[in-house]
Amino acid sequence: MTRNDDTYDVMVIGAGFAGMAAALFASAQGLKVVQTGSTGGIDFSTGFIDLMGVHPVAEGKRWRNPWSAIEAVVRDFPKHPYGLLSTDEISEAIDIFTRFLVEQGLEYVGHQERNTCSLTPAGTIKRTYRVPKTAWNGSVALGQKAPTLIVDFHGLKGFSGAQLVETQKHHWPELKTVRIQFPGGRGELYPEHMAWALADLGIQEKMIAAIMPHAVDVEYIGFPAVLGLNDPVKIVNHLEKLSEKQIFEIPTIPPSIAGPRLRAVFDRGLPSLGVRTHSQKMVTGVKVLDNGMFEFSVGTGAAMLPVTAKKAILATGRFFGKGLRADRKKLVEPVFDLSVVQPEERGQWHAQEFFAPQGHPVNSAGIEVDERLRPVDASGRPAYANLHAAGAILAHHDWMRMKCGAGLAIATAYKAVKELMR
Template identity: 60%
Template sequence: MKTYDVMVIGSGFAGMAAALFAARRGLSVAQTGATGGIDFSTGFIDLLAVHPITEQKVWEDPFAALAALRRDLPAHPYCRVSDAEICRALEEFTLFLGEHGLCYRGRAGKNTLTLTSAGTMKPTYLMPCTAWNGVEAWEAKAPALIVDFHGLKGLSARQIAEVRKDSWPELKVARIKFPGMSGELYPEHMAWSMADPARRAELAISVAPLAGDVDYVGFPAILGMTDTAAVLRHLEELLGKRVFEIPTLPPSIAGPRLRAAFDRGLPTLGVRTYTQKLITRAVCSDEGFHFTAGSGSTSVELFARSAILASGRFFGKGLKADRHRIQEAVFDLPVTQPEDRSLWHRPEFFDPRGHEVNQAGVETDEALRPLNAQGRVFHPRLHAAGAILAHQDWMRMKCGAGLAIATAYKAVASL
């Protein structure tokens, strides 16, 4: 049986961050988990943009928003993490991504509005560098061309222009054939093909006559898989324009880019990843945790002195539900949830208050250690991070990746 200092359960933002932070501190780390939210990410790292949810108040300063949130919602997981810890976590996380070909940028202490595939402007804290020229184009209302492709379903340039026609009148659109491909197109295939300079040259030849006197050209996020900055620079040289990317609808290329960066980087730090294996058995003892990862002949027996539960909610398979209640899938920890299933959802899908089921999760102490049914620490060396934490609605508050990364940092620091 293999022994580790830490078992990280989950492979979304929180799981990847926890594995990174633990390995960087010299701990031996094993990681398991199903496909996590990171695979369907837009690539943006939201810190906090909306509070209170009911008022839909959007904040430019996420740290002012955090102060208000901590005052109003003392049970929210962000109340367990200081601003200084959040900043250190984001810095270490994005530094790692930069080392593996994914540059991130933002404005210190400020959220920035960035264009989405729906044509809306999303407030976020950090974004891939390949999207930044789009921010500058929007803020200057500069003449710009948005290009999409026949066969690509995840982005419509025409829709973006229609939504933005009053606020960005000099936005033009074009739909062209993607060089070397036909039929239904998939962002990942397109991104891999853009590694070839000849393919980029073909694309530029198609776009150049349409760009005219615009200053910027926006593309769906297909500009390479690993070295996106080099692809973008080459297109800028070929077109003589500033270029930017817009994330497509999930599954976009941003998620696979992030996962690929972790797949490249975590093993070099000594992390042992048991890909696509769920924890099927967990036994706690005073010494630590005995785990079975996977099932049948391919299952693996592991021992860890400590563990971080970063398994997410339903999508990451951290929570499961039947007709009556929600359960935590690994340790059967108590889950804070509405008393009755009829209270899980409000009658209106777009109710500004959200749905109670979206705040279901695990209760913890100040060190992010899950609590048992009696309100006491379940195990002194079990911590939790990310979406599985109770009392947060990350989607509506625009705080998903930031909360995952920050609580993973705090969980590791608390080990």
């Protein structure tokens, strides 16, 4: 085992939206931060930052104003994690997070008081709070039902302009589509390869030349989100110059390029803020030392590293992130063996119907916390005085159906950092 005697102020366990946000907020407070974690929801996300979109989920009621939606959900479910935060805290968290993305070259935009309607790859409309700037013109075009061309590519799976137009045809008559050959690309195409290829100005020019005969009568051109990995705004600006049209991106189905764009921002941005990152490494064990600090085992085998930290933030997600595990009879939290709020027995984990409008009880399982976001034991007392939790691992919400995924992760990470500073 390699020795590493540095003691950190805080260990952030998790590298999804909550873990990235917690590391960012903690380092901004001047704390000495270490972070571990592997692939999470952020890598598969559409890049949209949802704050609160649907409540009650059984009715599928969609909200224009996310703040009113939060007020309603907290009124109806006082234990929802948003009930632990003020609207100012939520708002500050999202602002700091998106400002960091902008500083790192990944611009995000949105309205302060309302959700933005955005196109999904299926052609449906999603209400979300912040979108990458490269998607913004799509929302404008959608709002105006402006003459718009959706471009897709031979060989690119999971994105069909025809499906998009078919879904929208009754609402948006001036939406049309064309499928073209990607310059230099034959056979199966992948968003990441296309994004790399589009860094080349020659490829951009050839692509626009192939599209223009179909775009004479449109104001907007929409592409699947493949317009560059590190500098999509620059590429969109260049394509606008070449085409003299407004350009936008629509997320592709996961895994899309939006996730790697976000991951890349944090991979380069967090170390430059002094965060020590152990990427693609998991916490495999934890010991509480006599002085109350944690000693974590990070990684496995000969590469295992002990990391000591005064405090920790658990941001390990649910099943997808590996923050919760399902045994035959119960759900467990594998790092600290914390008690997990869950249905009484396995037979109650799921509703009878897969698409049950109210969702499945298992999707609201997670860790119960006190008002300072410290996980509590069965008697309701903090399991550890210096452990806080954030993100999807928190109980009493179904982010997927409520459309509050990234927003809740970022906001609770902000609150967790604030509380551990006290």
